[in-house]
Amino acid sequence: MLMETPWWRDAVVYEIYVRSFADASGDGVGDLPGIRQRLPYLAELGVDAIWLTPFYRSPMADGGYDVADYRDVDPLFGTLSDFDELVAEAHRLGLRVIVDIVPNHSSSAHEWFQAALRGEGRDRYIFQDGGESPPNNWQSTFSGPAWSKTPDGQWYLHLFAPEQPDFNWRNPEVHSEFLDVLRFWLDRGVDGFRIDVAMGLYKAEGLPDTPPEDQAFKAESPIWGRPEVHEVYRDWRKVLDSYEGERMAIGEVWTDSAEDLALYVRPDELHQSFNFAWLEAPWSGPAFKKIIDDTLAAVTAPTWVLSNHDVIRHVTRYGDGLTNSTTGLARARAALLAMLALPGSAYLYQGEELGLPEVKDLPPEARQDPIFARSKGELAGRDGCRVPIPWSGVAEPYGFSPEGTRPWLPQSVEWAALSAERQSNDPGSTLGFYQEALRARRELRGTLPDEIIWLDAPEDALIFSRGPLTCVINCGSEPVRLPPHDRVLIGSAPVEGHLLLPDTAAWLHTPEA
């Protein structure tokens, strides 16, 4: 008998980008009541938990990742009672709720930053003298310098947009404030936190000039992943552990090393960290294999993710950038089966169950990601994966908003066949496939060993087994012979005979010897 595992260890978590999921109020922006109405859809899909992107008070300079008040809901998204009702209903349906927390920076509209601009409590942020030029050469992740000048001549650091000043985590007041914010939401019943820019927070003492290549997300950088950050998560873990019900935290940790990632999930720190390697990998058997091996060697509670609100949707990534590529969709479905067969937990991004591609033709005037404006249009930014979900109907707003409302980003005219309504009750649809795959995973839950065993496979295919489950994924251009099995549990496309076609994956059942 295998040991009982905590819920998050093998959970399937569904990321809800709140602005783009469902709009109940009719202002063109998704909201908490809209999510509540759609919870039965998620329960039927078969996920275990939802992760809500920030819904706190915010001027929305970065879609809510610029928080002005960490203890309130932005009126765009509803009220605190809407939040409480959402949590209660989710729990009634057996869904856990993870909320985003943004500790690296606040909004410039936050009362602390407003006070800092008036000269009070500047030490809660990173202010420096710099004269005519910024205090150092650090660049913002969103393009341009990471410093902006205040009217009195000092500069403040913002690793993202100027509207997102970085906190000074060397100030104990910042520490205690966030411990209190955690408790505020834990007391309201949340099951966990997704920690934004979890490897940020501390910057090297002295804020030294740094060669551009060391400013990227990497293990050895004066900007990211400083050792002091781990003390913060040790304190957070104590708070989480003081509540009943296995509350958890997952860090958004961008790094170039699996070993560095592992530091965040030491037993007294975070429960999980996102493993972004797959999100950045091309469609390639050897690349996938290396990611799986490196991850399993480095962490005991792995996570897997193929898409999120910051990257090009994987249907499009795998389709060589073509928006409506049938190859991209076939590969995305295959990758899902590989991901769900692995030990650990899987994070899905809203709309991937509908096979949504990236929207690449958004007009410049519609684009809202600060990356687009800050790079003067050179970088498209992330709006293309944030287009509101098509629920029903054949034209905008596709049931996302009430009829007659224009969603905050224009939806694709090609989405009529991709709506949730159109795909429901169709086992051949991508939605039907996701439901079936999640059901199959649930049926196997708790019965599979954590170890995977690699079986012989051609170079561009992967075959691995976990007990009676064998997963085969064919990333090559030739059919692959299936290993011995007594039945096919599920295929990303119909599996006939003993060959698995390119761009396809299957789960096989093998009786144990």
Ligand code: NOJ
């Ligand atoms: C990571 C979030 O996922 C992204 O959307 C945001 O822009 C940055 N952190 C800054 O908060």
